Amino acid sequence: MAANAFGIDLGTSNIKIYNREEDSIFNERNMIAIEKRKKVIAIGDEAFDMYERAPESIDIFSPMRNGVIADINNMQILLNGMLKKSAKKGIRNSDYYIAVPTDITEVERRAFYHLIYNSDVKAKNVYVVEQSVADALGLGLDVTHAKGVMIVNIGADTTEISIISIGGIVLSKLIKTGGNKFDQSIISSVKREHNLVIGSKTAEYLKMELASALSGMEMTAKVYGRDVVTGLPKEIEISSGLIYEAIEEQLRSIVDAIKITLERTPPELAADIIDSGIYLTGGSSNIRSFDELIEKETDLNVNFFKDASESVARGLAKIINEDDFRDLAYSMKDKPNY
Numbered sequence: 001m002a003a004n005a006f007g008i009d010l011g012t013s014n015i016k017i018y019n020r021e022e023d024s025i026f027n028e029r030n031m032i033a034i035e036k037r038k039k040v041i042a043i044g045d046e047a048f049d050m051y052e053r054a055p056e057s058i059d060i061f062s063p064m065r066n067g068v069i070a071d072i073n074n075m076q077i078l079l080n081g082m083l084k085k086s087a088k089k090g091i092r093n094s095d096y097y098i099a100v101p102t103d104i105t106e107v108e109r110r111a112f113y114h115l116i117y118n119s120d121v122k123a124k125n126v127y128v129v130e131q132s133v134a135d136a137l138g139l140g141l142d143v144t145h146a147k148g149v150m151i152v153n154i155g156a157d158t159t160e161i162s163i164i165s166i167g168g169i170v171l172s173k174l175i176k177t178g179g180n181k182f183d184q185s186i187i188s189s190v191k192r193e194h195n196l197v198i199g200s201k202t203a204e205y206l207k208m209e210l211a212s213a214l215s216g217m218e219m220t221a222k223v224y225g226r227d228v229v230t231g232l233p234k235e236i237e238i239s240s241g242l243i244y245e246a247i248e249e250q251l252r253s254i255v256d257a258i259k260i261t262l263e264r265t266p267p268e269l270a271a272d273i274i275d276s277g278i279y280l281t282g283g284s285s286n287i288r289s290f291d292e293l294i295e296k297e298t299d300l301n302v303n304f305f306k307d308a309s310e311s312v313a314r315g316l317a318k319i320i321n322e323d324d325f326r327d328l329a330y331s332m333k334d335k336p337n338y
């Protein structure tokens with residue numbers, strides 16, 4: 001029997017690890033800090049704390065890009081370190097369940113599997129789970145039944161929109177828009193409007209404080225940055241209106257992708273979705289009134305969950321612990337050329 005079982009949701013911004021033995025979810029930033037291109041000096045939240053503060057000799061980055069593994073060697077080092085951090089024992093000879101986006105290439109999919117299979121955790125078994133299936137289970141939906149559900153996961157680099165029925169994916173679309181793109185737009189807008197250079201952590205703070213998916217909110221927040229003209233540090237008050245203008249285009253592209261997916265949904269499943277509504281998940285679904293915007297634009301009910309950023313990990317926990325859902329995980333070994 002396997003020593004333990006872990007469920008892994010590798011996000012561009014955060015890595016979430018479910019540990020069966022401790023029945024807990026570990027959630028830290030998916031970041032690694034490397035000094036002089038050789039020495040790993042920090043991982044996870046500790047690396048994130050150094051981000052945009054460290055000298056040039058230290059590179060700090062996420063080994064994931066647009067929802068897929070961009071740097072497998074560093075992702076492996078990071079994952080091993082995070083597993084050791086998250087679990088007191090049972091890392092070796094355990095079963096590993098990894099969530100993978102659906103709308104990616106076979107090469108990208110294989111990289112998730114090999115990340116675990118080739119790592120020094122010496123996994124007993126490696127199983128792959130479609131990310132949106134785990135997401136739906138984590139929200140408390142029983143996806144093994146015939147009823148169709150639509151899951152919209154708005155993450156950091158990506159938004160994945162999926163239609164699930166009878167435990168399988170009927171349609172899935174991954175678009176390269178999410179929280180990180182909102183942050184980048186906020187940086188550009190603050191620079192254009194106020195001649196102020198801010199870092200991405202400040203942009204994320206402004207997003208969390210002031211962003212709304214609907215116009216009309218009136219709030220302000222003070223931030224520090226560097227004045228482009230004088231080169232000196234400066235404090236400025238930013239309005240929610242500016243943040244709305246900065247992210248409006250990206251909000252629209254997410255709504256448009258949802259509409260396109262709905263248009264392509266088979267009619268019987270569309271009827272189910274009208275009945276049950278759209279399920280909104282992922283960290284960026286926390287932007288104020290996102291559910292209201294989607295409801296307004298699609299005329300469908302939107303179900304929003306406050307702690308949705310860990311729903312994939314909670315879904316993996318269900319697959320690990322409940323026999324009824326075990327078949328939702330599959331081994332890549334059963335497929336040729338793996």
Ligand SMILES: Nc1ncnc2c1ncn2[C@@H]1O[C@H](COP(=O)(O)OP(=O)(O)OP(=O)(O)O)[C@@H](O)[C@H]1O
Binds near residue numbers: 015
């Ligand atoms: N309260 C909040 N308001 C707005 N955005 C938030 C909030 N909380 C988290 N976020 C954003 O959610 C994103 C992280 O979400 P999540 O953990 O679902 O992404 P991920 O799985 O790492 O990314 P991806 O799915 O793109 O690989 C970040 O961009 C973060 O800024």
